[in-house]
Amino acid sequence: MNRIRSDIAAMQAYVPGFQPSPEEHFIKLNTNENPYPPSPKVVAAIQAEAARGLQLYPDARSRAAREAAGRVYGFDPEWIIMANGSDEVLNNLIRCCAAEGEQVGYLHPSYSYYATLARIQGAMPEPVLLDADLQPSMPLENFAGKIFFLTNPNAPFGFAFSLDFIDNLAGKLKGMLVIDEAYADFAGISACELVRRHENLVVTRTFSKSYSLAGMRIGLAIAQPEIIAALDKIRDHYNLDRLAQVAAAAALEDQETLRTNVKRICATRDWFATELRALGYEVLPSHTNFLFCTPPRRDGERICRELFARHILVRHFSDPALCHGLRISIGSREDMETTLAALRELQ
Ligand SMILES: Cc1ncc(COP(=O)(O)O)c(C=O)c1O
Known part of the structure; x- marks a missing residue:
């Protein structure tokens, strides 16, 4: 008897970026992490919570974190849900909206995990291709499925759709429109305010x-x-542990650290893009903490391999739309100088 669902048995798992152990001393530019540590207030809050003891369950509604988020984004807490990583809420949005066989739309290329999450639910991934000008190959308002994910800014390309585009699309789309703003703090624009006007956003x-x-x-x-x-009904009831809840609230309450780190990363990104262009790379303008770039010989895979041999991790995708290039996360200025020196040698 096959106890595992046949579609799950046949499914390809999502492959996250490689996480080496710290002892391996890699420069890690493959998963768009932040090179700088979080706010010291976050570390202090975690230590204080741990010292209080972890024997009791956390608050099931993550109230303090919701309230802190409400103050930052300007919403009452019932407009906000906290999640165990945004991946959890992306998954639960599909579980909420798309029944078996129903369509889950997203741009391709964008975050490929939407397709995996859709398949796990037995829903149908429905990619809409980006054309050579990085525009959707069909008007997105024509998408007839239950839920559409728009990664904004886009990953891995780094460009952003305007708020007018999103406003107009939300008004026309029949299904749910999810704006995945994983990188929005680096872009400085957000569709948050539009949710007041659109019940499907x-x-x-x-x-x-x-x-x-x-x-x-x-x-x-x-x-x-x-x-x-609806999302509250279907999440794990204790989806955020006690440490995550206090960390979230403390991080939100320290907007100064966020702004300082974002500013430093954007400055390093702009400098690194200029240097890459001087080496003959094509570099897409980026509103994020990474760059999508194409080496002069369009041999992204070779460069990725050679950087790996020098203990520098960047992301290469085998997808035909991306395989010529590389996605390079922006690390500290020092790490990017080392990376640039390696790229010079690999010309
Ligand atoms: C576009 C996009 N959405 C969501 C995520 C997942 O974020 P989290 O770490 O909060 O699950 C990522 C992570 O790389 C991402 O690139």
Whole structure:
């Protein structure tokens, strides 16, 4: 008897970026993490919570974190849900909206995990290709499925759709429109305010990038209270542990650290893009903490391999739309200088 669902048995697993152990001393530019540590207030809050003892369950509604997020984004807590990484809320949005066989749309290339999450639910991944000008190959308002994910800014290309584009699309789309704003703090624009006007709009955020908390697994979503109530019904009841809850609240309350780190990363990104162009690389303009670039000989895989041999990790994708290039996360200025020197040698 086959106890495992046949579609799950046949499914390809999502492959996250390689995480070497710290003793291997890699320069790590492959998963868009933040090179700087989180706010010292986050570390202090985690230590204080651990010292209080972890024998009791956490608050099932993550109330303090929701309230802190509400103050930062300007919403009442019932418009916000906290998540165990934004991946959790992306998954739960599909579980909420798309039944077996129903379509889950997203741009391709963008975050490939949407397709895996859709398949796990037995829903149908429905990619809409980006054309050579990085525009959707069909008007997105024609998408007839239950839920569409728009990664904004886009990953791995780094460009951003305007708020007018999103406003217009949300008004026309029949299904749910999810704006995955994993990188929005680096772009300085957000569709959050638009959720007040559109009952089919959800904005998701992660703490893994701009807040330097990839190791904690914290995300959130903002939407009208009916959607949040539905998401609340289906999440794990204790989805954020006690440490994650205090870390989230402390990170949100220290916007100064967020702004300082984002500013430093954007400055390093712009300098690194200029240097790459001087080496003959094509570099897409980026509103994120990474660059998508194409080496002069369009041999992204070779460069990735050779960098790996020098203990520098960048991301190469085998997808035909991406295989010529590389996605390079922006690390500290020092790490990017080392990377640039290696790229010069590999010309
Ligand atoms: C576009 C996008 N969305 C979501 C995520 C997942 O974020 P989290 O770490 O909060 O699960 C990532 C992570 O790389 C991402 O690139």
